Amino acid sequence: MTPEILAAIEQAKREKRPVVLATQLPTGEQQLLPAPDAPADLNDAATRALDRDESGTVKLGETDWFLQAYNPPLRLIIVGAVHIAQALVPFAVPCGFAVTVVDPRRSFASDERFPGVEISTDWPDEALDKFAPDSRTAVVTLTHDPKLDDPALDRALKSQAFYIGSLGSRRTHAARLKRLRDLGHQDNALSRIRGPVGLNIEAVTAPEIALSIIAEIVGVRRNAPLPPKSSL
């Protein structure tokens, strides 16, 4: 790999720009895609690799190309700078998530409690409007406080977020769904919210609950056959 190619990949990562490194096998000739001067079928294959977020070898004509897909990180927006959020961050980052913690309560959302983590002290609906969750974004609400959780869930439901989870008991969740229904959300949309949040591993402590949440997020992302959640 040439220093130029390496630098270009690093730059794309910094700019959060999706890029594909195409390596001709077995010679090792490399180029970055999509590129205006690359053959159309090679560019198309690169676009597919990015869409599926999957690296692999494709045969075009007589040539084998290995396509390494570099997508920007997945995103996790955690609403509520609470104890469980502190436990969730160190699980989420190695799983490939760029994490943002949202909490207007500055005593919770402090750098001391979340060293090195992006923090927003905006009101959750404004924060979510700003971050614009897409199909590579997960949103988890952990505040337990309808004033904070509900606006975040309202915005998350209006987005393409691939995962929406909300902390709270079955009873809390039922009351939450009723409030969101009153905001105009339909049952089929509300079924996107995973609540009580997390896989059922009988988690008790904050790290255990965080583990159950990240496991559920990964399961949804990887299309695992998860048991259905709430009965609406």
Next chain:
Amino acid sequence: MTQAPMTQTEDVLQTAAQWRAAGEQVAVATVTETWGSSPRPAGSQMAITKSGRMAGSVSGGCIEGAVADAAMKTIENGTPQLLDFGVSHEKAWEVGLACGGKVKVFVERLN
């Protein structure tokens, strides 16, 4: 330069680049194709230095040794290699892929 702390997303290429920038001679191995039950998907990477450092993985630990050996040659002469690890179930232990899967691994030097 040490490896990224555990609180960072695994980025083997970045680790390799940091080692290179620190003056190490570095090769990068990448899984390009898999068949059957191989533990790491295509795109998985391992960085190897001439001084013996390793980061990342291309299998469940079965073929890393053989890949590291091959990487030394690529570091030496700059010629990339496409390695083929594929064996029958009974003989899997010989090359190390106990799962019986097959993988291709591309090894290149970081210039």
